[in-house]
Amino acid sequence: MQITGDLKMVDVVQHDIQLLAVIQRLNIPLGFRERTVKEVCNINNVDLDFFLHIANSFHDKEFLDFKKFRNFPVDWIIQYLMNAHRCYVDYRIPEIERQIKNFEKQVDINEKNIALLLDFFRKYIREFNSHIEQEEKSVFPYILELSDILKSDNFDSPRRDKLPSISEFHDEHSSIEETLFDLKSILLKYLPPPVTNCLYNNLIFDIFRLERDLLDHAELEENVLYPLVKEMENELHSKQNLR
Amino acid sequence: MAKLVIAESSHVIALGLLSLVKTFQDVENVRIVHEEEECCSVIEEFSPDILLINTSFLKLETMHRMLKIKKDEAIVVHIFNTPLPIGAPMEQVSILDSKDILLNKFDTILKRVRNLSDELDTEELSPREKDILKEVAIGLTNKEIAEKTFISTHTVISHRKNITRKLGIKTVSGLTVYAILNNIIQMDDIS
Numbered sequence: 180m181q182i183t184g185d186l187k188m189v190d191v192v193q194h195d196i197q198l199l200a201v202i203q204r205l206n207i208p209l210g211f212r213e214r215t216v217k218e219v220c221n222i223n224n225v226d227l228d229f230f231l232h233i234a235n236s237f238h239d240k241e242f243l244d245f246k247k248f249r250n251f252p253v254d255w256i257i258q259y260l261m262n263a264h265r266c267y268v269d270y271r272i273p274e275i276e277r278q279i280k281n282f283e284k285q286v287d288i289n290e291k292n293i294a295l296l297l298d299f300f301r302k303y304i305r306e307f308n309s310h311i312e313q314e315e316k317s318v319f320p321y322i323l324e325l326s327d328i329l330k331s332d333n334f335d336s337p338r339r340d341k342l343p344s345i346s347e348f349h350d351e352h353s354s355i356e357e358t359l360f361d362l363k364s365i366l367l368k369y370l371p372p373p374v375t376n377c378l379y380n381n382l383i384f385d386i387f388r389l390e391r392d393l394l395d396h397a398e399l400e401e402n403v404l405y406p407l408v409k410e411m412e413n414e415l416h417s418k419q420n421l422r
Numbered sequence: 423m424a425k426l427v428i429a430e431s432s433h434v435i436a437l438g439l440l441s442l443v444k445t446f447q448d449v450e451n452v453r454i455v456h457e458e459e460e461c462c463s464v465i466e467e468f469s470p471d472i473l474l475i476n477t478s479f480l481k482l483e484t485m486h487r488m489l490k491i492k493k494d495e496a497i498v499v500h501i502f503n504t505p506l507p508i509g510a511p512m513e514q515v516s517i518l519d520s521k522d523i524l525l526n527k528f529d530t531i532l533k534r535v536r537n538l539s540d541e542l543d544t545e546e547l548s549p550r551e552k553d554i555l556k557e558v559a560i561g562l563t564n565k566e567i568a569e570k571t572f573i574s575t576h577t578v579i580s581h582r583k584n585i586t587r588k589l590g591i592k593t594v595s596g597l598t599v600y601a602i603l604n605n606i607i608q609m610d611d612i613s
Binding site: 299 | 457589590591592593595598600602603604609
């Protein structure tokens with residue numbers, strides 16, 4: 180289904196509940212009543228076109244194509260990604276950690292296992308946080324500066340200190356994905372369930388959901404944002420050469 | 423689990439085939455390619471186990487190139503836009519085939535893929551692999567392991583690949599957790 184402006188927002192969300200995440204990250208509150216997507220976007224000062232592009236890319240991977248995002252200011256995409264970061268760091272990851280910790284209280288036979296798992300997960304959180312920090316402290320500011328420079332007439336190269344190349348970022352994404360993948364394998368294949376199945380399953384569901392979400396997130400960065408940045412870099416380069 | 427590529431210029435036929443193959447549990451992931459130029463790069467990156475290719479879709483040279491880059495054991499199935507004689511082999515399907523015939527053919531193909539992968543997957547680690555895992559889990563690098571066990575770094579790497587494939591664990595910290603859970607090393611072994 181292609182999402183369009185004249186559909187009712189509530190129908191869109193009911194059709195694909197995953198889109199709730201998109202709506203939340205664009206700071207659109209619930210309580211849509213009978214309003215259409217267009218009306219809801221207008222009320223909340225969200226660009227309709229931008230919403231449709233993000234929502235459709237999220238809903239149907241075939242739609243995702245960085246060329247379609249050329250017309251939007253790159254800071255909109257960055258703001259969206261940063262809102263997603265907040266959601267992971269402030270809520271999703273602490274929630275998984277809390278669940279693992281809870282297991283600690285309920286069992287003693289497997290205590291060693293739980294400690295091991297917590298350790299492993301904490302290591303993952305550290306890796307994840309430092310990745311996000313680097314994005315927010317050096318990659319995103321670099322991109323914003325790049326876009327400012329392109330808008331102005333002053334084509335000096337942006338400060339590019341401590342910024343790894345885009346391809347290194349790609350590597351880092353995959354290492355973060357691998358750790359989460361391993362956590363899942365260990366839980367499913369090798370760890371005897373320490374507590375009531377229901378709690379344990381809940382944890383596994385949460386990890387799967389986080390993994391899926393992070394994959395979508397990485398896809399937006401790697402297949403939309405980075406190609407756009409490469410285009411911007413090329414544009415700057417050719418403008419500098421012209422002078 | 424099998425990965426599949428459908429190379430077909432007709433949107434409707436590609437989607438029809440997709441909905442059919444998705445009914446099989448063994449089919450893990452499907453990619454559809456509509457453009458001849460994309461075909462080789464998709465196959466290279468996705469490394470499918472089964473390739474469904476319309477005979478009118480690829481030029482001969484692309485076909486040759488594709489046969490070279492696909493996985494050795496991958497099965498190529500040709501899609502014909504014309505009717506096929508009764509008893510045509512499973513690697514040939516026609517867009518005019520009935521649902522039963524198509525299901526039968528795909529069933530045979532997927533069984534063959536399953537047999538192939540069964541041969542590759544002996545799940546248990548060999549004693550040698552356990553030794554290597556032990557060293558990896560306590561945090562030695564490939565080079566250190568090679569020196570300690572008198573084998574080449576290359577062999578260490580190939581052991582590690584097999585370990586990862588068998589256990590489904592990719593990172594060193596994940597392997598450490600596995601090794602402790604299975605008493606291959608003790609908690610005290612890691613500093």
